[in-house]
Amino acid sequence: MQPVPSADISAPVRWESYDQPALRDAVTASRADGLSDVLIALENMHCSACVSRLEKLLREDATDLRFNLAARTLEFAWNASTTPLSALLQKLERAGFAPKVLAQDHELRTDAIQRRAELARIGVSGVLAMQIMMLAWPSYFDGSAVTSAIDQLLRWTQWVLASTALLYCGWPFFASAWESLRARAVNMDIPVSASMAIAYIASAWRTVLGSGDLYFDTVSMFVFLLSAGRYLEGRTRAIAGERLRVLAGRRALTALRETGDRIERVPIGTLAIGDRIRVAPGESVPVDGMLQDQAAQLDESLLTGESRPINRAPGDRVLAGSLNAGLHSLCLIADRLNTDTRLSQILRLLSSAQASKTHFQALTDRLSGQFSLVILVIAGLATGWWWNSGLDQSLSVALAVLVISCPCALSLAVPAAIAAATSRLAGQGVLVARVEALMRLPRVDTVLFDKTGTLTTPELRVACVRPLTGLGVPECLRIAAALESGLSHPIARAFPASAPAADVRIEHGCGVRGTVDGQRYWIGAPEEALIHFDWPAVISKDAPEDSYTWILLADDQQGLALIGLSSPARPEMITVLRELKAHALAVEVLTGDRAEAAQELTMHIPGVHVFARLLPEEKLARLHTLQQSGHTVMAVGDGINDAPFLSAADVAVALPQGAAVTQARADIILVNDSLQGLMLTKRAAEQMNRRIRENLAWALAYNLVMIPLAVAGLLTPWVAALGMSVSSLTVVVNALRSGGTTISQQQAPSPAPTA
Amino acid sequence: MEILYLLIPLSVILVALGAAAMVWAIRSGQYENLDRQEREPPE
Numbered sequence: 001m002q003p004v005p006s007a008d009i010s011a012p013v014r015w016e017s018y019d020q021p022a023l024r025d026a027v028t029a030s031r032a033d034g035l036s037d038v039l040i041a042l043e044n045m046h047c048s049a050c051v052s053r054l055e056k057l058l059r060e061d062a063t064d065l066r067f068n069l070a071a072r073t074l075e076f077a078w079n080a081s082t083t084p085l086s087a088l089l090q091k092l093e094r095a096g097f098a099p100k101v102l103a104q105d106h107e108l109r110t111d112a113i114q115r116r117a118e119l120a121r122i123g124v125s126g127v128l129a130m131q132i133m134m135l136a137w138p139s140y141f142d143g144s145a146v147t148s149a150i151d152q153l154l155r156w157t158q159w160v161l162a163s164t165a166l167l168y169c170g171w172p173f174f175a176s177a178w179e180s181l182r183a184r185a186v187n188m189d190i191p192v193s194a195s196m197a198i199a200y201i202a203s204a205w206r207t208v209l210g211s212g213d214l215y216f217d218t219v220s221m222f223v224f225l226l227s228a229g230r231y232l233e234g235r236t237r238a239i240a241g242e243r244l245r246v247l248a249g250r251r252a253l254t255a256l257r258e259t260g261d262r263i264e265r266v267p268i269g270t271l272a273i274g275d276r277i278r279v280a281p282g283e284s285v286p287v288d289g290m291l292q293d294q295a296a297q298l299d300e301s302l303l304t305g306e307s308r309p310i311n312r313a314p315g316d317r318v319l320a321g322s323l324n325a326g327l328h329s330l331c332l333i334a335d336r337l338n339t340d341t342r343l344s345q346i347l348r349l350l351s352s353a354q355a356s357k358t359h360f361q362a363l364t365d366r367l368s369g370q371f372s373l374v375i376l377v378i379a380g381l382a383t384g385w386w387w388n389s390g391l392d393q394s395l396s397v398a399l400a401v402l403v404i405s406c407p408c409a410l411s412l413a414v415p416a417a418i419a420a421a422t423s424r425l426a427g428q429g430v431l432v433a434r435v436e437a438l439m440r441l442p443r444v445d446t447v448l449f450d451k452t453g454t455l456t457t458p459e460l461r462v463a464c465v466r467p468l469t470g471l472g473v474p475e476c477l478r479i480a481a482a483l484e485s486g487l488s489h490p491i492a493r494a495f496p497a498s499a500p501a502a503d504v505r506i507e508h509g510c511g512v513r514g515t516v517d518g519q520r521y522w523i524g525a526p527e528e529a530l531i532h533f534d535w536p537a538v539i540s541k542d543a544p545e546d547s548y549t550w551i552l553l554a555d556d557q558q559g560l561a562l563i564g565l566s567s568p569a570r571p572e573m574i575t576v577l578r579e580l581k582a583h584a585l586a587v588e589v590l591t592g593d594r595a596e597a598a599q600e601l602t603m604h605i606p607g608v609h610v611f612a613r614l615l616p617e618e619k620l621a622r623l624h625t626l627q628q629s630g631h632t633v634m635a636v637g638d639g640i641n642d643a644p645f646l647s648a649a650d651v652a653v654a655l656p657q658g659a660a661v662t663q664a665r666a667d668i669i670l671v672n673d674s675l676q677g678l679m680l681t682k683r684a685a686e687q688m689n690r691r692i693r694e695n696l697a698w699a700l701a702y703n704l705v706m707i708p709l710a711v712a713g714l715l716t717p718w719v720a721a722l723g724m725s726v727s728s729l730t731v732v733v734n735a736l737r738s739g740g741t742t743i744s745q746q747q748a749p750s751p752a753p754t755a
Numbered sequence: 756m757e758i759l760y761l762l763i764p765l766s767v768i769l770v771a772l773g774a775a776a777m778v779w780a781i782r783s784g785q786y787e788n789l790d791r792q793e794r795e796p797p798e
Binding site: 066116117119120123124127128131135146147150153154157160161 | 756759760763764766767770773774777778781782783
């Protein structure tokens with residue numbers, strides 16, 4: 001979509017703010033050579049001609065210019081003590097490039113540097129392996145055409161190349177093995193390093209001696225294949241967080257703020273709650289806030305996984321990180337900044353989830369350690385067994401055993417499947433905070449739902465109006481809407497947007513006063529009316545529609561009307577509950593409300609039990625009763641009010657209300673605010689467990705077959721290296737495939753996010 | 756076969772150059788964003 005140039009963004013940009021240390025340090029990274037790095041988006045850099053213009057422009061001030069035409073960014077280094085950043089930015093702006101400083105995600109940078117080093121090592125080891133194999137080729141045959149002198153040349157050259165391979169490309173394995181030994185533990189890199197060391201030393205010895213089989217080709221192939229395998233393993237672990245991290249690292253650091261009739265571009269750090277902010281088409285929203293003026297279309301895929309643009313009406317919340325997908329600027333009033341935005345909370349949640357290892361993973365890590373120990377023993381025994389057939393043969397067998405049994409499959413099996421499942425779910429708007437819950441999910445046989453906010457939307461809606469005087473319903477509603485207009489309380493959103501009342505005053509937690517058409521009115525909870533006014537209560541205590549929340553509209557003399565608000569059921573509720581029943585799960589609704597309200601919801605779904613009028617302790621008690629009789633229970637709630645209830649469940653799922661994502665102490669958080677996430681998660685969990693079982697079975701079968709073969713002397717070391725890599729790759733590929741049941745991509749369009 | 760005395764060291768040197776070029780390419784980020792579809796043709 002082409003961004004439409006908006007005539008209203010003509011404000012001068014204040015670059016001087018980038019010279020202030022706080023902001024400058026946030027956007028620049030210091031380098032080893034004392035210069036500072038900065039990442040800048042350049043709107044108007046389209047082609048290589050622009051690139052050369054930029055090079056000329058920045059030649060005297062900046063070095064190490066890195067252009068990315070596809071992303072329209074430029075990264076460069078400059079001396080921050082001699083040239084202020086604002087000067088460079090001004091230069092770029094005057095040249096017409098519309099610069100924008102982007103947030104540097106430092107973690108992303110170091111990750112990128114590490115990744116590149118890994119790739120470089122893989123590449124070099126691959127090239128070296130090929131060369132060594134070429135040099136070793138004559139030795140695979142009779143070698144009668146090769147003179148002794150040539151043979152020596154070939155051997156010594158192999159030695160030189162293999163030394164490079166081991167030193168440059170193989171050192172991470174040795175380093176890891178050394179660390180493990182120091183910690184008196186056995187990890188997978190010990191057999192690996194042992195085999196590489198043995199092969200290298202034996203071959204070097206034989207090169208000096210001038211005769212005997214060389215294993216330089218095996219060693220270098222081993223280094224290459226192992227490095228590639230480790231790289232893949234690292235990539236699968238990084239998948240889960242990468243999408244969000246990459247996008248989050250590209251957040252713009254400035255926003256357009258409207259003050260009066262001026263629009264100026266200011267750093268995000270200077271924004272305050274209540275500021276009016278404009279977001280141009282194609283730009284991302286910098287903070288959480290409430291949409292004003294016109295409707296807008298937003299791409300919230302970063303937050304909810306929903307890639308279709310969502311229409312938002314004035315009064316709806318818009319979240320930081322969503323993109324303005326419409327054709328005109330949108331306007332919002334900021335109410336949550338920086339680390340309070342939902343985006344920041346999601347990022348924090350994801351990073352802590354990634355850092356935590358499940359018990360199962362810790363178990364497999366321990367197992368692979370023990371396995372490595374067993375392998376070393378077997379290799380030693382096999383060497384002894386074959387000793388009588390000569391050093392050659394016993395060495396070959398020892399190497400084959402050490403190499404083929406690399407437990408990469410074992411240690412890859414679980415993380416690969418987990419990473420695939422969590423990243424897929426993240427793309428569908430489901431955040432997995434604790435992976436163990438995913439592993440437990442297939443065993444769940446009972447699902448407990450909270451009612452308010454979980455089965456119903458947190459939104460309130462006017463359900464009925466009971467006038468108490470002659471004033472008609474439309475008139476009451478008009479006055480009420482005027483009083484509640486523009487407020488952010490959930491009750492206020494039940495009323496349509498209208499011209500606000502004058503002189504509005506909110507009395508803490510109990511009501512709103514205002515003037516409409518010259519008359520003073522008050523709206524609030526009926527119980528409060530008793531405190532503030534003298535007239536008797538007009539609420540009938542046994543009103544049949546007890547599931548409503550009642551508020552009272554009054555003027556100075558008397559109550560005018562009772563307005564009943566209710567929460568509608570979530571649109572997907574019936575489908576989801578039916579599907580859960582179809583999977584033979586017991587479904588129960590636990591609520592503090594009256595039974596009628598809950599039963600009204602679950603009327604159409606047979607087999608759902610309702611427990612009403614429960615105190616929180618009673619909900620917990622019901623949970624424990626079920627667990628004690630052997631059930632595995634999943635609890636679904638809003639995560640904040642039900643925290644004790646959720647944390648006692650085997651699997652806790654939260655539909656967080658609004659921005660309190662990290663307060664939802666749940667294992668699984670449905671960020672896209674839809675119960676459909678339950679079914680998605682269920683399927684993903686089943687598939688993940690299936691993959692893990694398949695991978696572990698494969699790893700086991702492979703080792704049971706291959707190790708005896710190696711001990712029996714039927715495998716040469718280079719075949720072993722090949723076999724080991726194929727097995728690791730099989731595991732990774734299997735974990736990543738989404739075959740079998742296709743995870744349904746159909747979701748209900750996500751409703752407006754609530755406060 | 757004496758030519759091998761020249762060819763083998765030569766091949767090692769040539770491959771070393773190639774490998775150095777590859778390392779430079781990787782380190783300077785030539786392989787980033789390989790799967791971006793929004794590659795715009797140079798105007």
